[in-house]
Amino acid sequence: MDYIKEKVPPVREDRLKACNAFGGSCCELSKRGKKGCLNGVKRTFAQTQGCQLNLSLAILNTIRNAVIIVHAPIGCGGGSLSMAGVNKGFQKLRDPNARGLVWLNTNLDDNDVVSGGEKKLREAVLYAESEFRPEAIIVVNSCVPAIIGDDIDSILDDLQKQVNAQIVPVHCEGFKTKIMASAYDSVYHGILRNLVDRPKELREAIYEDELEELKEKYRKSRTVNILNVSSMSRQDEEELTRLVKALGLEVRIYPCYASADDFAYVDEAALNVSICATHDDYFVEHIKEKYGIPFVLRSIPIGIKNTNQWLLDIAKFFGLEEKANRLIEAETKELEEALEPFKEQLKGKKVFLGGGEIRILSTAELLQSMGMEIVGLKGYHYDHFAEPLLDMIENNENIVFNVATGQPFEQANLLNRLKPDLYIGHIGTNGYTAKQGFPIYPLFGQSSIYMGYQGAYEIVRRIARLLRNPLFNRNFVGNSKLPYRIEWYEQDPFTYIDDSAAL
Numbered sequence: 001m002d003y004i005k006e007k008v009p010p011v012r013e014d015r016l017k018a019c020n021a022f023g024g025s026c027c028e029l030s031k032r033g034k035k036g037c038l039n040g041v042k043r044t045f046a047q048t049q050g051c052q053l054n055l056s057l058a059i060l061n062t063i064r065n066a067v068i069i070v071h072a073p074i075g076c077g078g079g080s081l082s083m084a085g086v087n088k089g090f091q092k093l094r095d096p097n098a099r100g101l102v103w104l105n106t107n108l109d110d111n112d113v114v115s116g117g118e119k120k121l122r123e124a125v126l127y128a129e130s131e132f133r134p135e136a137i138i139v140v141n142s143c144v145p146a147i148i149g150d151d152i153d154s155i156l157d158d159l160q161k162q163v164n165a166q167i168v169p170v171h172c173e174g175f176k177t178k179i180m181a182s183a184y185d186s187v188y189h190g191i192l193r194n195l196v197d198r199p200k201e202l203r204e205a206i207y208e209d210e211l212e213e214l215k216e217k218y219r220k221s222r223t224v225n226i227l228n229v230s231s232m233s234r235q236d237e238e239e240l241t242r243l244v245k246a247l248g249l250e251v252r253i254y255p256c257y258a259s260a261d262d263f264a265y266v267d268e269a270a271l272n273v274s275i276c277a278t279h280d281d282y283f284v285e286h287i288k289e290k291y292g293i294p295f296v297l298r299s300i301p302i303g304i305k306n307t308n309q310w311l312l313d314i315a316k317f318f319g320l321e322e323k324a325n326r327l328i329e330a331e332t333k334e335l336e337e338a339l340e341p342f343k344e345q346l347k348g349k350k351v352f353l354g355g356g357e358i359r360i361l362s363t364a365e366l367l368q369s370m371g372m373e374i375v376g377l378k379g380y381h382y383d384h385f386a387e388p389l390l391d392m393i394e395n396n397e398n399i400v401f402n403v404a405t406g407q408p409f410e411q412a413n414l415l416n417r418l419k420p421d422l423y424i425g426h427i428g429t430n431g432y433t434a435k436q437g438f439p440i441y442p443l444f445g446q447s448s449i450y451m452g453y454q455g456a457y458e459i460v461r462r463i464a465r466l467l468r469n470p471l472f473n474r475n476f477v478g479n480s481k482l483p484y485r486i487e488w489y490e491q492d493p494f495t496y497i498d499d500s501a502a503l
Contacts, residue, residue, distance in 0.1 A: 004197070004286055007153055007169075009189040011177035013039065018179045018383040020049075022403035023410070023494025026377065026396035029403070033387060038403075045496040048406030050180030050380065053142055054079055056172040058230040059187045061101050062256040064091050065135040067128040067165075068103040071121050071152065072142030077105035086446055093234050094257050102132055108144050118150050122159065129163040136195065136260035138168040146173040166260065168194040179381045180405050181278050181356075188283040191255060195263035197290070223250040223269040224314065227280045230256045231427075231444040232451070239452035240275070240301060243311055246327050247320050255283075267291040271317050275300050275310075275451070276358050277385035298388065300358050301451045302459075303366030304332055305392070331453045338457050339370065342464045347371035349467060352418060354378035354411060354433075355426035355443040361389035363424060363443065366456055367463075368394050375418045376400040378411055380426075402493070408432050412482050413493035422467060437477035439470035 003009050012018040019038035022029055032038050053076060060068055061083050070077035080103050088100025104127070106120040121139070128137050141152050156167045170190035172183055224244055228237055241251045254266060272287055272295040274280035284295035294317065301310040308328050315324030349372045353360040357379035364374045374393065379386070382403045393399065400418065404410055408429065415423065415436055423430075423438040430440045441463050442448075448462070449455045 002286075002289070003282075004189065004192050004290075008171045009182075009185045009282070011182045012179040012185065012381070012383070013177060015185070016383045018181070018381050019403055020178050020381045020405050021497050022382060022401065022499075023497050024401065026390055026393055026399045026401045029382065029401045030387060030390050030396070033382060033384065033390075038382065041497060041499040043407075043496050044498050046407060047409050049178055050405045051174035052177055052180050052183035052186060053140060053172045053174045055180050055183035056140060056170055056187050058083070059184070059256060060138050060140065060170065061087055061103065062090065062230055063136070063138070064095060064098050064257060064259040066102075066168075066260045067132050067134045067137050068101070069121070069124045069128060069137060069139045070103060070105045070142065071117065071124075071139055071145050071150070072105065072108060073144055074105050074107045076142045077103060090234060090257050090446070095259070102134070104128060113144065113148055116148060116150055117145050118155055121145075121150065121152070121155055125156070125159045125163065125167065129165055134165050134260070136168055137163065137165045138170060138190070141169065141171050141173060143173045143175050146171075146175075166194055178405065181381055184279050185282040187255075188280075188286075191263055192283065192286055195260060196266050196287075219250060220268050221270050222248070222318075223252060225252050225254055225266060225269045225272045227272060227274045227283065228253050228256045229276055229279050231446070232256070232275075233446045233449055235449035236451040236455060239449060239454050243301075243307075243327070243331075243452055244273075244314060247311075247315055247318070247323055249314070249318065267293060269293060271296065271314065273310075273314055276356070278356060278358050278383075281385065297385075300362045301455075302359070302362040303456050304335060304369065304453070305365060306362045306389075307452055307456070308332065335453045335457060339460055342460050343371055345464055345467070346460070348373060349422060350375045350418070350420040351422045351424060352376040352378075352415060352420040352438075353424045353443070354429060355424075356380055357382055357386040358389060359443060360424075361386060361393065363459070365389070365392050366459065370460060372422075374399050375420050376402070376414055378402040378404060378414070380405045408482075409484060409488065410493050410496075412436065412484060413489055413491070416489045417493070421470075422463065432482060434473050435476050435480045435482055437474050439466050439473045441466055 017039040019041055021041040021043050084101045091098035091100055104124050106124050108117045125137055152169055156169050160167050168190045170186055172186040244251050272284045272293055274297045277297045287293050296313040298313055299306045299309045301307040311324050315321050351367055351372050351374055353364055360377050402410055423433050424441045424443050426443050434440055449458050
């Protein structure tokens with residue numbers, strides 16, 4: 001089905017049969033996932049879960065020359081305050097004249113719940129156009145207008161006739177899905193319908209002669225779109241760009257920190273290259289169907305093995321395997337020599353990782369190659385894209401895997417049992433884990449490098465430094481605590497997961 005024809009994309013529970021509740025071994029998870037026996041697992045008690053609106057804003061707030069309108073009560077837009085400084089700095093790395101994050105909130109209140117918020121939405125769009133003259137006005141729809149029935153699309157269709165900016169509705173109401181990663185589909189759905197699939201005559205170049213046209217065609221035939229994520233650093237992008245350019249190819253980077261008008265040229269490339277299938281499958285599948293552009297979607301370039309595979313997948317498409325193998329051999333040799341001094345210190349250290357399924361599995365593979373012991377994993381959800389990476393993990397029959405978006409009570413129980421030497425976690429979850437006294441290394445960070453060969457070295461180097469002196473986190477024990485009774489830690493951590501209705 002061509003989802004782009006619909007105003008709203010399907011949620012991942014339906015499209016990918018994704019799972020957000022599981023407790024058991026990695027081996028069991030793999031077997032049940034391949035049999036299709038995970039969709040439908042429920043919790044009889046849940047503490048928290050992620051919101052796809054917030055995750056949507058993590059991408060949309062990066063787009064240059066756009067105004068974001070959060071059609072919601074003011075709290076839904078409040079999280080953007082934490083992104084403003086980072087986003088402005090990152091935008092200026094691409095364009096020194098970038099003005100940074102600009103967002104408006106329609107500030108729906110009790111009266112709007114009764115009478116509707118459509119008037120406020122109209123006023124916000126017209127104000128954004130007159131005050132900022134952006135390339136795009138991106139309207140993010142929250143739970144409240146969806147529940148009260150604001151006719152967002154009709155309003156925006158009418159307003160499009162009155163403004164020059166391209167209006168982009170993004171339907172990402174938090175209550176619609178328990179799979180937070182559905183946000184990626186919601187964002188790409190809006191971009192594909194309104195920024196990519198624009199009339200071709202608006203973006204056709206006029207060439208002075210035939211030679212210039214041939215040069216442009218050749219450039220496009222050697223151009224790769226690398227699809228980044230908002231959790232990447234600029235250093236990550238520079239490392240991946242360095243590796244791809246070493247193959248003699250050109251690079252464009254989407255979607256984060258691109259200009260709104262840049263999306264009209266997405267089809268002017270020979271290959272789309274994802275760094276995370278969870279993030280990009282919706283986008284690359286549509287671009288292939290619409291424009292015939294193939295894609296690479298297999299692995300994330302974290303660690304030696306995954307970076308090698310990522311590079312080879314790109315090289316094979318262009319017939320550059322020999323050149324890629326020489327590059328991989330040289331880079332791998334240099335990296336392994338640099339990592340050797342850390343192996344003795346890290347050997348046998350126990351690690352627990354929590355975060356996005358693709359990222360924790362690729363990071364776990366790197367740590368295993370350093371002799372560290374993976375004792376547990378917590379993925380925010382699970383679908384078939386994780387299966388190849390899960391199968392790469394050694395000793396997976398003895399590694400615990402908890403599928404949970406949020407649910408810190410389950411993780412607290414697991415950590416209390418497994419007692420790892422190190423916790424590697426998603427930013428936003430590390431605070432409550434620190435109270436249990438475990439040394440913490442962030443799974444990603446926008447000021448550090450994690451990807452490619454340089455990223456592998458930095459991950460290992462920083463972990464080694466952290467483990468040399470873990471007293472900061474150890475001192476939390478006895479001085480702070482989590483709100484769980486002792487009796488909870490004595491129960492099975494997966495007590496409240498019910499898989500009796502699993503498909």
